[in-house]
Every structure is written in C-alpha cells, then in structure tokens.
Amino acid sequence: METVIKIDGKVVDRTKETINQDINTGEVEVVIDKFIILGECKELPMPVFSDQEYSEEIRLKYRFLDLRRKKIHENIILRSKVISFIRNEMSKFGFLEFQTPILTSSSPEGARDFLVPSRLNPGKFYALPQAPQQFKQLIMVSGFDKYFQIAPCFRDEDARADRSPGEFYQLDLEMSFVQQEDVFNVVEKLLVSTFKKFSNKELMFKEFPKITYSDALLKYGTDKPDLRNPLIINDITEIFTREDVSFEIFKKLVKKGSRVRCIVTKNTKDKPRSFFDNIDKWAKDQGASGLAYFTIEKDKEVSAKGPVGKFFSKESLEEIMKKTQGKVGDSIFLACSNQKELERITSLARDKIAKDLNLIDENTFAFCWVIDYPMFEKNDQTNKIEFSHNPFSMPQGEINKINFEKPLDILAYQYDIVCNGIELSSGAIRNHIPELMYKLFSIAGYEKKQVDEKFRGMINALSYGAPPHGGIAPGIDRIVMLLANEKNIREVTMFPMNQNAEDLMMNAPSEVSENQLKELSLSLKLKK
Numbered sequence: 001m002e003t004v005i006k007i008d009g010k011v012v013d014r015t016k017e018t019i020n021q022d023i024n025t026g027e028v029e030v031v032i033d034k035f036i037i038l039g040e041c042k043e044l045p046m047p048v049f050s051d052q053e054y055s056e057e058i059r060l061k062y063r064f065l066d067l068r069r070k071k072i073h074e075n076i077i078l079r080s081k082v083i084s085f086i087r088n089e090m091s092k093f094g095f096l097e098f099q100t101p102i103l104t105s106s107s108p109e110g111a112r113d114f115l116v117p118s119r120l121n122p123g124k125f126y127a128l129p130q131a132p133q134q135f136k137q138l139i140m141v142s143g144f145d146k147y148f149q150i151a152p153c154f155r156d157e158d159a160r161a162d163r164s165p166g167e168f169y170q171l172d173l174e175m176s177f178v179q180q181e182d183v184f185n186v187v188e189k190l191l192v193s194t195f196k197k198f199s200n201k202e203l204m205f206k207e208f209p210k211i212t213y214s215d216a217l218l219k220y221g222t223d224k225p226d227l228r229n230p231l232i233i234n235d236i237t238e239i240f241t242r243e244d245v246s247f248e249i250f251k252k253l254v255k256k257g258s259r260v261r262c263i264v265t266k267n268t269k270d271k272p273r274s275f276f277d278n279i280d281k282w283a284k285d286q287g288a289s290g291l292a293y294f295t296i297e298k299d300k301e302v303s304a305k306g307p308v309g310k311f312f313s314k315e316s317l318e319e320i321m322k323k324t325q326g327k328v329g330d331s332i333f334l335a336c337s338n339q340k341e342l343e344r345i346t347s348l349a350r351d352k353i354a355k356d357l358n359l360i361d362e363n364t365f366a367f368c369w370v371i372d373y374p375m376f377e378k379n380d381q382t383n384k385i386e387f388s389h390n391p392f393s394m395p396q397g398e399i400n401k402i403n404f405e406k407p408l409d410i411l412a413y414q415y416d417i418v419c420n421g422i423e424l425s426s427g428a429i430r431n432h433i434p435e436l437m438y439k440l441f442s443i444a445g446y447e448k449k450q451v452d453e454k455f456r457g458m459i460n461a462l463s464y465g466a467p468p469h470g471g472i473a474p475g476i477d478r479i480v481m482l483l484a485n486e487k488n489i490r491e492v493t494m495f496p497m498n499q500n501a502e503d504l505m506m507n508a509p510s511e512v513s514e515n516q517l518k519e520l521s522l523s524l525k526l527k528k
Contacts, residue, residue, distance in 0.1 A: 427472025
C-alpha cells in the first residue's frame with residue numbers, strides 16, 4: 001500500500017462490472033507489461049484511504065500521510081484555489097501586490113512577539129511581524145494608493161480552534177483617500193464573489209448589516225455575533241425597580257449596580273420542564289448562578305408559569321412583553337450580574353438555546369460589520385487607560401472638538417468583519433496626523449520620546465505629507481475554514497503545529513548548539 005511505482009502497459013476500457021465512477025480514471029485500466037518500484041513504503045502508521053478521526057499526535061507527526069487523505073487533500077486544494085481567486089479579484093479592483101519585511105522591530109501593542117537575535121548586532125533582536133501594519137501604512141505614504149498581499153503573520157499566542165499557534169495568513173490590504181464605506185465596499189464585493197464561487201450555501205444578506213459595538217454587546221453579548229441565530233438579548237433592568245415585582249434576589253442585586261438581561265424564545269410553551277432545567281443547569285456549569293425562567297400565559301389575563309413566574313404582576317409582564325416583543329406562549333430566560341459577566345453568559349446562552357431549539361441554518365453565511373469601537377478601555381486589574389484595539393486608528397469627530405478629558409467616550413473608525421460568529425478581521429481608518437497620534441498615545445501612558453523610539457519609521461513618514469488611509473486584513477485560514485465547513489483551522493492548514501505550538505513532524509522548536517548561541521552572544525538561563 002502507498003508504494004510508488006512506474007508502470008509500462010496498455011490503457012484499455014474497463015469491463016462494465018469494474019467501472020468506478022468515483023475516480024477520474026474509473027472507465028479505463030492499464031494492462032501491465034512491466035513495473036519498477038520507485039519508492040518503497042513502510043508499514044503505515046495511519047490509514048490513507050479513510051477519513052476516520054485519528055489522534056492529533058499521529059496526524060501531525062505523519063502530516064505528509066495525513067495530507068494524502070481525501071478530505072484534507074481537497075481542503076488544501078481549496079485553499080490554493082481560494083488564494084488564487086482572491087489575488088485575481090484584488091488585481092481587478094486595481095490593487096498592487098507588494099511584499100513587506102519579515103524581520104522587523106518589536107511592537108509594544110498586541111500579542112507577544114517572536115524574537116530573532118541579531119548576530120551582527122549583539123544583544124539586539126528582530127521581531128517577526130504580528131501583521132504588516134506599519135509597513136502597509138508606509139506604502140500609502142509612498143504614493144501607492146492600493147496595496148495588498150497574502151501576508152504571513154506571527155504571534156506567540158495560545159492555540160484555539162479558529163487560531164493557529166505561531167503563524168497564520170491574512171489578506172492584508174490598504175487604500176489611500178478613503179473612508180470606512182470605501183473599505184467596506186471592496187471587502188463586501190470580494191467576500192460575496194469568493195463565497196459564491198466556492199460554496200453552495202446561501203448568503204443571508206446581500207448588503208452586510210452594520211452593528212455598533214455597543215449594540216452588539218447588548219443584543220448578542222459579543223462583538224462576534226452569529227446572525228444566523230434569531231435570538232436577541234434585551235436589557236430589562238428597570239423592571240426590577242417596580243414595586244409590583246417581588247423577585248427579591250434580582251432586586252437586591254440591581255440596587256447594588258447589577259443589571260438584568262433576558263432572552264426570549266418564541267412559542268416554547270409546550271417544551272417539557274426538563275428543557276428549561278437543563279439550560280439552567282448548563283448555565284451553572286459555565287460558572288454563572290444559573291438562568292431564571294418563566295413562560296408567558298394568558299387565560300383571562302397575562303400571567304407567568306415557571307419557578308419565578310409568581311414574582312411578576314400582570315402589568316410588569318406586559319411591560320416585559322413590550323420591551324422584548326414577547327408574546328403569549330413565549331418563554332423568557334433571565335440573568336443578573338455585572339455587565340461583563342452578563343455579556344459573557346447571555347452570549348453563551350444565546351448560542352446554547354439556539355442549538356437546542358435547532359434555530360441555526362447551517363446552510364447559510366451571515367456576514368456583518370461591527371463598527372464604532374471605543375478608542376480606549378480601562379484595564380480592570382491596573383485601572384489604567386489602554387488602547388482597546390489598534391492604536392493607529394483615527395478617532396471619530398472633528399479633531400478640535402474631541403474631548404480628550406473623557407477618553408472612554410472617544411469612538412474610533414475601527415471595524416470588524418464577522419461571519420457566522422467568527423471574526424474574519426479587524427480594520428480601521430488610520431490616524432495619519434503625528435500630533436494627534438502623540439496626544440492619543442499620551443492618554444495610554446506613552447511619552448513622546450517612547451512613541452518616536454517605538455514607531456520611528458512610521459511617525460517620521462507621517463510628517464512628510466501622509467494621505468488619509470485605511471484598510472483591513474481578513475484571515476485566509478478562517479475564510480477557507482468556513483468554505484470547507486471545518487470547525488478546526490488545522491484542517492485547512494498544510495503543516496500546522498499542535499496545541500503546544502510544536503511541529504511534531506520537523507521536531508520544532510528544538511535545542512540549538514553552544515556554538516550557535518556563542519555566535520549570537522547569547523547564553524541560556526532556563527527556569528527550573
């Protein structure tokens with residue numbers, strides 16, 4: 001099995017009973033005159049003619065065999081075709097493809113860098129680029145007004161199902177003299193054409209909805225909403241200030257600053273008690289205090305059935321129905337906590353309930369833009385003001401009217417493109433004004449000297465007539481993962497690492513010799 005051979009013989013038609021329509025050569029066969037063995041095959045550690053699940057360790061150690069298997073082989077071919085198609089489309093849009101440096105300087109923002117010691121400059125290090133951010137902005141300053149590349153990016157992050165440890169690829173693009181809508185227009189055209197070309201699934205929206213960051217957190221509990229899911233989260237905190245509501249546990253928490261949010265499930269009055277109790281138990285397993293629930297009924301007047309239904313008056317139920325568009329026969333799940341925890345558990349609950357009720361159309365792609373991100377956020381642990389997203393973004397509003405005394409109120413021209421609950425990319429209109437950049441960095445605790453030192457190339461270039469510009473960088477790996485209908489990014493990556501960022505096939509990372517360390521003027525001091 002899997003031995004490589006050279007055959008001399010005559011190609012003939014197969015007999016009717018031996019025709020195999022599942023393969024391209026299924027109607028012919030070769031009558032062998034002679035053959036030579038070109039490459040012998042040892043006993044296989046895993047089957048090649050099967051797509052059954054095997055352990056990650058075996059699959060990655062023998063990735064060259066794993067790639068022979070039909071499904072993953074086709075995924076990698078799909079990846080190649082998608083990248084070629086995207087390149088052609090970007091050229092049609094008038095973009096030029098450029099390559100940016102792999103060895104660059106370390107950035108103080110974002111994830112951990114991969115560092116590369118310099119032999120010629122002892123004690124100094126290059127960093128592998130987390131993204132070509134600064135370089136693509138410099139390209140705009142250089143007078144090339146439409147740039148793209150299929151860019152390798154390197155981040156020392158932990159692995160997730162939708163994120164490779166170490167390296168990944170993105171469609172990096174930047175445009176001069178643009179506003180948000182110009183970037184949206186290009187990306188929407190590209191994604192629509194790509195997903196129509198390589199998938200039979202329907203696109204839910206012809207024009208991608210635009211959802212503000214604050215609305216996304218309120219309605220979906222996350223800035224990565226899956227819009228295939230019809231369930232909406234509502235804030236009904238004010239209901240628990242009413243005298244005719246006697247749900248004392250929630251009322252006491254609300255007085256202390258907690259909020260209450262709910263999810264309405266349509267026409268679930270006939271669901272068994274076990275359905276509701278299982279969701280309540282699931283919420284407790286997620287670290288929450290559970291999900292209270294009741295079902296809206298009406299005999300002569302509106303009432304509520306369920307463990308907490310007795311705590312609500314007719315008038316308060318009618319108010320809840322008005323706020324949530326709830327109807328008789330619908331059920332309502334309630335959660336009460338601080339805002340961050342509330343967003344976490346209601347987002348998870350929204351997904352859980354939708355799956356249990358089979359509400360998600362798996363044959364659909366639902367794209368959306370999330371816009372109006374805050375420029376800054378407060379670190380809960382240090383209580384310091386930090387950039388919430390990309391520090392090079394342009395704040396919204398007229399520059400001379402921005403209230404820098406209230407940095408948490410400043411919104412940025414930052415945006416994410418999301419599909420089926422997966423973030424494909426973040427992007428922004430860039431800050432091209434050095435004085436404004438110094439001001440924004442000072443709010444985050446950086447002195448002018450530090451900005452000049454860390455971003456020397458870019459801050460200098462922006463002082464020589466920089467055009468307004470903006471861009472985005474959708475993840476190639478995640479696009480292909482969606483098109484291939486895979487849940488793990490490893491299934492669309494040719495040579496992925498394992499969860500511990502190890503290449504089991506090539507034995508990387510590996511130890512290096514003392515001579516190599518000496519050449520780099522390095523010595524090791526390992527933690528015990």
